Amino acid sequence: MRCLITGGAGFIGSNLARVLLARGFDVRILDDLSTGRESNLDGVDCEFVRGDLRDAATVDKAVAGCSRVFHLGALPSVPRSIADPVRSNEVNVLGTLNVLEASRRFGVGRVIFASSSSIYGDQPVAVKSEDLAPRPMSPYAVSKLAAEKYCQVFYGVYGLETVCLRYFNVFGPRQDPDSPYAAVIPIFTRRILEGLPPLINGDGCQSRDFTFVENVVEGNLRAAEAPGAAGMVMNVACGGSISVNRLAGEIARLLGREDLVPVHAPARPGDVRDSMADIGLARRVLGYEPIVTFEEGLRRTVGFMAGDTVPV
Ligand SMILES: NC(=O)c1ccc[n+]([C@@H]2O[C@H](COP(=O)([O-])OP(=O)(O)OC[C@H]3O[C@@H](n4cnc5c(N)ncnc54)[C@H](O)[C@@H]3O)[C@@H](O)[C@H]2O)c1
Numbered sequence: 569m570r571c572l573i574t575g576g577a578g579f580i581g582s583n584l585a586r587v588l589l590a591r592g593f594d595v596r597i598l599d600d601l602s603t604g605r606e607s608n609l610d611g612v613d614c615e616f617v618r619g620d621l622r623d624a625a626t627v628d629k630a631v632a633g634c635s636r637v638f639h640l641g642a643l644p645s646v647p648r649s650i651a652d653p654v655r656s657n658e659v660n661v662l663g664t665l666n667v668l669e670a671s672r673r674f675g676v677g678r679v680i681f682a683s684s685s686s687i688y689g690d691q692p693v694a695v696k697s698e699d700l701a702p703r704p705m706s707p708y709a710v711s712k713l714a715a716e717k718y719c720q721v722f723y724g725v726y727g728l729e730t731v732c733l734r735y736f737n738v739f740g741p742r743q744d745p746d747s748p749y750a751a752v753i754p755i756f757t758r759r760i761l762e763g764l765p766p767l768i769n770g771d772g773c774q775s776r777d778f779t780f781v782e783n784v785v786e787g788n789l790r791a792a793e794a795p796g797a798a799g800m801v802m803n804v805a806c807g808g809s810i811s812v813n814r815l816a817g818e819i820a821r822l823l824g825r826e827d828l829v830p831v832h833a834p835a836r837p838g839d840v841r842d843s844m845a846d847i848g849l850a851r852r853v854l855g856y857e858p859i860v861t862f863e864e865g866l867r868r869t870v871g872f873m874a875g876d877t878v879p880v
Contacts, residue, residue: 570594571792572634574621574667575641576614577604579743580682580735583781584638584788585612591789598630599641608742621663624670631670636792639667640682642711645749647836649708660711661718668722668730678729678798680791681719684712685736685777685803685843694809697846698734698801705840716801729798731791733784736805736845740781740865741872752812753778753866756819757873765828766820770835772813777805777844780865783858790854797853805845806858818863822870 571588575581576597581604585595595614598621609616619626621641631637642660643649649656664681671679688696689703704710719730737751745754756766787804791797816830850856860868 569636570596570634571636571638572596572598572630573638573640574598574630574663575604575639575682577601577606577608577616578640579604579608579740580738580781580784581638581640582608582612582742583740584640584785585609585614587785587789589613596630596634598627603643603744603747605744621666622658624666627666628670628674631667631676632674634674635677637667637671637676637679638682638788638792639664639679642682644708646686646706646708646839648749649706649711650837653707656707656711660708661714664715665718668718668728672722672726672728676728678731678792679719680788681715681730681732683716683732683734683801684709685734685805685845686840687713687716687734688840688843690840694842695844695846696803698803698849720799720801723799731797732801733787733791733804734801734845735784736777736779736803736843738779738781738784740869743869745873752815753819753869754873756816757823757870760820760823760825760828761874763825763828766816766830768812768816768830768832769839770832772816772830772832773811774839775809775811775842775844777808778810778815778862778866779804779806779858780860780862780869782860782865786859787850787854787856790856794854800849800853802849802853803845803847804850804856805847806862807845807847808862809842809844810862818866819870822867823874
């Protein structure tokens with residue numbers, strides 16, 4: 569069976585590609601390398617199409633002949649979308665529409681869409697479940713919500729099977745530490761490896777449901793096949809709550825640098841305070857269960873970034 573991964577040269581997509589290949593699938597990747605890297609695919613035996621999701625003809629060519637489409641290609645990051653909301657909308661919304669339209673016309677069996685917990689925004693409840701009304705606080709969150717709605721409408725109107733997975737703060741090997749919009753775990757790890765104290769935006773009491781990438785890959789594989797999942801939106805996370813202060817402390821401990829006392833900077837606009845998932849729906853519909861704990865995932869991630877230089 570051939571699968572397309574859009575955004576397959578990115579952090580999560582390249583991890584997904586490795587697992588799909590290991591399980592015997594043929595993998596094609598569509599990516600324009602805007603935030604992803606070819607080196608993420610070192611040793612990955614797949615068909616690579618370099619192209620832009622915003623171009624319908626390119627998307628058509630990539631989708632043709634595939635029975636599953638994992639649509640991860642997007643411009644991620646809340647701050648990036650605040651800096652350039654139009655481009656986020658074009659890639660994340662028009663790009664998704666192009667993928668859905670091609671999938672409908674080429675008879676794809678199912679499209680699995682990478683959505684985001686940012687859709688919940690500032691809902692004042694500790695645990696986010698899918699029945700909460702979305703309250704997006706950034707252009708990025710709006711773009712993911714619009715794309716989800718397109719996925720559901722394509723199922724309702726055309727019968728194209730779609731499943732939207734709301735990822736919660738994914739981390740793991742190959743997450744880019746160098747981008748100006750890098751995520752917190754690679755940033756903290758890189759700084760501590762360089763002997764610098766972690767820089768925490770706000771008081772550090774904000775919390776996230778940090779989810780190791782293998783759990784997200786597992787959620788995708790299950791969503792691609794589970795009967796009864798079509799048309800649904802569900803959380804994929806670890807189901808835990810870790811404060812940014814604790815995170816900084818854990819990384820420093822793993823690297824033996826507890827002497828590096830965190831420095832605080834102002835909170836970032838558009839950031840939500842607390843984000844933790846109810847994963848009950850994915851458990852029921854997909855049989856999903858996190859397979860790697862936060863602690864184990866962090867150990868592997870920090871070890872990957874440290875290379876051979878630091879025993880973790
Ligand atoms: N990392 C997280 O914590 C997280 C959380 C929620 C949702 N997501 C979503 O998961 C998906 C993957 O995220 P990631 O963390 O791997 O980010 P990433 O930036 O590493 O991957 C995104 C990929 O999409 C590609 N891309 C961007 N614009 C494109 C375009 N116009 N045409 C073709 N390809 C394009 C990039 O080059 C990159 O390889 C994204 O849709 C993101 O919004 C990620």
